[in-house]
Amino acid sequence: MSEVKIDKVLVSILQKRFKSIVEEMSIAITMTTRSPILCEARDFVTGLYDANGKMLEQKENLPILSFSLGPVCEYIIDYYGDDIHPGDVIFHNDVFSMGNQNNDVAVYKPIFHGETLIGWAAAKGHQADIGGAVRGGYNPQATEIWQEALRIPPIKVYEKGVLRRDVWDLIFANIRLSMVAEDLKAQMGSCTVGERAVQKLVEKYGLDVFEAHKKYLFNATEKMMRSEIRQVPNGVYTGEAAGYYDGKTPGSKYTIRVKVTVEDERIVFDFSNTDPQTSGFVNGTFTSSASATMLTFLQMVNPDIAHNDGMVRPVEMIIPEGTILNASYPAATTYGNHLCPITASAIMRALGPVIPDRVTAEWNPLLCSLTTGTDPRKDEHYVDICFMGLKGGSGGIRGCDGYDHIGMIDASGGILDQDYEMFEQQTPHLILEHEYWTDSAGAGQWRGGLGVTTRFKLGGEGNTLVTFGEGDVEPPLGSMGGEPGALNSMKLIYPDGREHVPTTKDLITDVPAGTIYYQEAGGGGGCGDPQKRNRQHVLEDVRNGKVSVEKAREVYGLDIESVESTHVKPQKEG
8 A cells, every 4th residue: 555645735624524524413413402401502512533532523512521522432442342333323421431421421323434444423412311319310419320320331222223122222211301312312313414424535535545634633733732832831830729518518628639740742730639539429530520621721722723632642631530530439420520610720720820821710610500390381391400590701811801601611601591482491480580790700900701690480390409519609710910700609589488598519309389599600700900901891891781880980990970981082901
């Protein structure tokens, strides 16, 4: 076989085509799923991988899920060995075989060119139910995995194109909601879209050309990432951040500690000194924690770097088993994805002083609610994650305000808000309020993004409320003299007027219809001295209700009442 001559234009074409394929796969899921968690919030990801499970490209609707597909793909290849065939479809969610969270069920489909395995198409989505003790999958009272979910290690639901009905029935006999089966069918369809598109590419250019240019693309991407790491000064940097309440012990605190070592073109994130795992569900998995690390670091480098295997080669992560970031079997781990904001804050505190122009102030931590029950209008079960309420603001950075209401850092803005009318169609609830929260952003020369206030009235029967998150004790910190964002909070107001404040990891059953759920999701931290903020920007924020007159005067030093807007001239940023 003669050596393939590399065409750099074709390398670029393939990279862009991989990107467009995973986007097509994503559109297929959006248009065919039933659960609003998927079709509206887009709590799913799609990806393409080569024959060895190495990333070709991914569509990062939810980044923390995107970086969890590759490790499982490699595990599946090792698990089945030569027993992989055209027409196979494999399900997986098991957190103790490289999965990230029980509810996040992945579908993998091998891609063949003739009899040769050339790649994989994959789609992972957060399912509305996955068995376990609590409908919806979040069980703050869990102490082991079997109380959380049905474990699905690698298993073929289709083998050589034939449905294994016994396997299919076994899985869905242990899942409460029929829509989950339909949603996984949609993920299977998405993988078929990816499979066909990659096969057409190989048919067009030939397998040898495809493989040679893929290898060149990986190496070129690795070179770009190494160049980015070289811009971080060599050294050893440490940071830590804490979470509060492990779901079991009131007043408890757990700390994530990271040591970042930069040596020329390599970077190592070492979490060896992180606190041990808890006895409850506030634990992570290696994959969820590695994904959190990767997506945080990617916010500090060139956003045009292609997301493939070359990107991750110069990055090493040490996350010892037995820590809260990598709990040992058979620990409960559903909370793992939501340790991402704390992990991100630790990394930001380590690298912020070194590369301040590349690191944002801290983002609002997640504080979320999940409601389940029966919708009396349809006599059907419902499950809803309040995506509109959990989305606080991102941190400011030199030269740019934080994004208002963008969502938690593990989503990096990927999760969309629910449509109000669809929310009221899909659940028995009634929205009373959803708007930006004035003064929730950390003040700064570049302020943080605003959070939101959310109120809705529960209308179901047999309602259960599950809460999970942080941010009610320590706010997201500002940087370079910026102020912190606001704290998160939530409460229930019962029909008789009683008020109840849940903990941040709570399970409340028999919540009566007519109860009002109220939540405040804080804003992100500010960047830079607030007194240096552009006066016109402060005035515009006051006019738009983002900043109060009082805060404009007390924090930004601008007396709005004495300033005529026509006399406020735009200023250049410092």
